[in-house]
Amino acid sequence: MPRSSRVVAGLPPEVEDVFEEFRTCELSTLARDGTPITWPTLPFWRSGEKRFMITTSIALAQKAFNVRRNPRVSLLFSDPTASGLDTPPAVLVQGDAEAPDEIETSVAGFAEELRKVYRWQPASSAYGNNPLTRRFMDWYFMRLSIHVTPRRILWWPGGDFWREPFELDMDYVG
Amino acid sequence: MWAEVTRHLYEFESAVLSGLDEEGYPFSVRCRPYPDTSGTEVLKIWLPPGTPVRPGPASLLCHSHDENLWNLRSFLARGILVKDAGEWSFEPGRFIPGVGIGGLPAVIRFFISSRRRASRYLKERNLARPSIPWEEINAAKRAFSYQQPAKKQELTADRYSPLD
Numbered sequence: 256m257p258r259s260s261r262v263v264a265g266l267p268p269e270v271e272d273v274f275e276e277f278r279t280c281e282l283s284t285l286a287r288d289g290t291p292i293t294w295p296t297l298p299f300w301r302s303g304e305k306r307f308m309i310t311t312s313i314a315l316a317q318k319a320f321n322v323r324r325n326p327r328v329s330l331l332f333s334d335p336t337a338s339g340l341d342t343p344p345a346v347l348v349q350g351d352a353e354a355p356d357e358i359e360t361s362v363a364g365f366a367e368e369l370r371k372v373y374r375w376q377p378a379s380s381a382y383g384n385n386p387l388t389r390r391f392m393d394w395y396f397m398r399l400s401i402h403v404t405p406r407r408i409l410w411w412p413g414g415d416f417w418r419e420p421f422e423l424d425m426d427y428v429g
Numbered sequence: 430m431w432a433e434v435t436r437h438l439y440e441f442e443s444a445v446l447s448g449l450d451e452e453g454y455p456f457s458v459r460c461r462p463y464p465d466t467s468g469t470e471v472l473k474i475w476l477p478p479g480t481p482v483r484p485g486p487a488s489l490l491c492h493s494h495d496e497n498l499w500n501l502r503s504f505l506a507r508g509i510l511v512k513d514a515g516e517w518s519f520e521p522g523r524f525i526p527g528v529g530i531g532g533l534p535a536v537i538r539f540f541i542s543s544r545r546r547a548s549r550y551l552k553e554r555n556l557a558r559p560s561i562p563w564e565e566i567n568a569a570k571r572a573f574s575y576q577q578p579a580k581k582q583e584l585t586a587d588r589y590s591p592l593d
Binding site for chain 1: 458459494503540546550551558563566574
């Protein structure tokens with residue numbers, strides 16, 4: 256536990272804004288030797304499920320392999336670039352992840368996520384637009400889902416890690 | 430390896446240090462590492478008092494993107510986090526380039542190796558290569574693509590780099 260964290264009952268709007276608007280977070284999974292390996296990734300907060308969804312191609316599946324071996328992960332939201340938020344907090348989510356060995360190719364059921372991806376990253380809509388990229392990038396559309404259930408959420412006002420963090424009382428996350 | 434870490438480190442404003450907490454969960458924090466002036470191949474790191482990481486295996490990630498989540502750049506250094514006389518340092522052991530590092534040759538290698546890794550994933554599970562529902566995907570693009578009011582983004586080889 257960090258210093259004397261201040262425990263808060265309920266997820267404050269500024270933290271949920273970070274979950275909804277940050278373009279990337281830093282996902283850490285544990286390698287076989289226990290080293291935390293961190294990737295920048297697109298997180299999707301599913302507030303109704305109270306968990307995050309991250310997808311990755313089967314060609315870049317190391318994070319899924321790590322989760323299947325050890326479910327302990329963290330998500331750090333510390334880069335507000337393009338979020339439109341003014342001095343947002345930095346947020347750390349520690350949790351337990353699942354990465355089922357199920358390959359998704361259909362985009363059905365991912366409408367909200369696609370809406371975000373094409374709005375946030377307009378150039379990504381070019382993937383698969385022509386026969387060449389369809390031939391050489393089909394792997395990008397073979398996706399695995401990783402679900403992260405939070406067990407601890409800490410945040411630092413203004414993104415200042417030298418300030419005392421707040422902590423969410425997890426009874427309010429469900 | 431040390432030369433690559435220090436050369437690219439200076440291209441980023443800050444880095445994300447990830448270590449383990451007492452319960453064995455990853456714990457990440459933003460920091461500004463800098464090379465030890467004594468000449469040893471170690472990065473010094475100031476961490477807030479009470480940061481609950483323990484010495485041991487750790488990694489350092491630097492990454493950036495622009496306002497359109499493009500021009501992605503990243504690298505990771507795996508190594509060891511050391512605490513000595515109250516001071517933290519990171520000893521990099523391996524440099525792992527991410528997207529946007531290494532120019533066009535790295536992009537080509539990335540696409541070739543990604544295709545191979547996908548094939549291996551399927552082969553190890555005795556799965557046929559699935560067909561991609563391009564019509565469905567294109568319909569979603571038409572439905573959800575956001576029209577950029579400003580300049581059109583260029584899709585050049587060195588920028589053709591999916592996040593993950």
